[in-house]
Amino acid sequence: MSGPLTFLVASPHLQGSLFEGAVVLLLEHDVQGAMGLIVNLPTGQSVSELLSDLPGQEETTWLGGPVDPALGWCLYPHAVGLEGEVKLCEELHVTSSLEVLQAVARSGQRYMLLLGYCGWGSGQLTEEAREGSWVWVEQDSPELLWDVDAAERWDEALRRLGVTPGTIMPGGAQA
Template sequence: MELTFLVANPYLQGDYFQESVILILEHDEKGALGLIINQESNASIADVVEGGTSQDAVLLGGPVDQKFGWCLYRYPTGMEGEIKLGGNTCVSTSYLILQHLMQSLGSEYQLIMGYSGWGAGQLEKECQEGTWLWVHMDDSLIFDTPIEERWSTAIASLGIEPAQIMPGGAKA
């Protein structure tokens, strides 16, 4: 099952979201919530989680509440607090699930601090302005693609090169 991602327009320069790929968790008439999946922090999981040993980088999910953690992972645990996003991909804010994944050999997970949020109508307005491209892909973008290649891979999935994208948004 495909997941929905927002991919920053190549013309979005000098902004926090430059070359960002955001996994959309929720989008309705009240607004939207998502996690940037390609912006590394300077900290490893071992640096921020007590008992953590992974040297994998903690990702920055967005500018909102960067002390709040999200665990994005590939296979359901069946534990309370798990939200299935599509296919086998799940997200949780449960520390117990994070601990379980850290202790399970071969678990595919990413720790993400903070999130990206939009108020009612804000994301739609940004899309009309051309800030974001909508991309539907499976979880291989998250779990099988190196972090530094996620933006270019997402753009390429549209069948276009970044230079083919025009600045500005939809004009009617």
């Protein structure tokens, strides 16, 4: 898998839920459903606090979504050459392999450890987008992850579309 990255940006009207203000990196979307990782919701816990076999890893962990929070996902720029790595685009790989996560941490490169993921059933994400819950942002590079502070990712993603949050109408586009 390699190509433009798709970020789902929560509509300003999606309030009162885990997804309020969320930016989700979409990993998969087909007729069977979709899955992605919230990339702007820190847990406040460091990697070392979560995984004692990775001492000195003070990077924060992130809540990737409400589904299976015991499952960890790692986003990182440079492949480490192990089984279980998926290249999403230049300078962005993903894995759910603990062995790969350990190699990434030892390599000294930046990374995000996310717990859980977001999942949608068949047609659900398309319907939510039609209702106006999500704005789709495609990017050729992962700079939104690596170069934008997590607290600013939602605003920045919308800015890249030329959208001011207050101008998004509830209800989405209807034809």
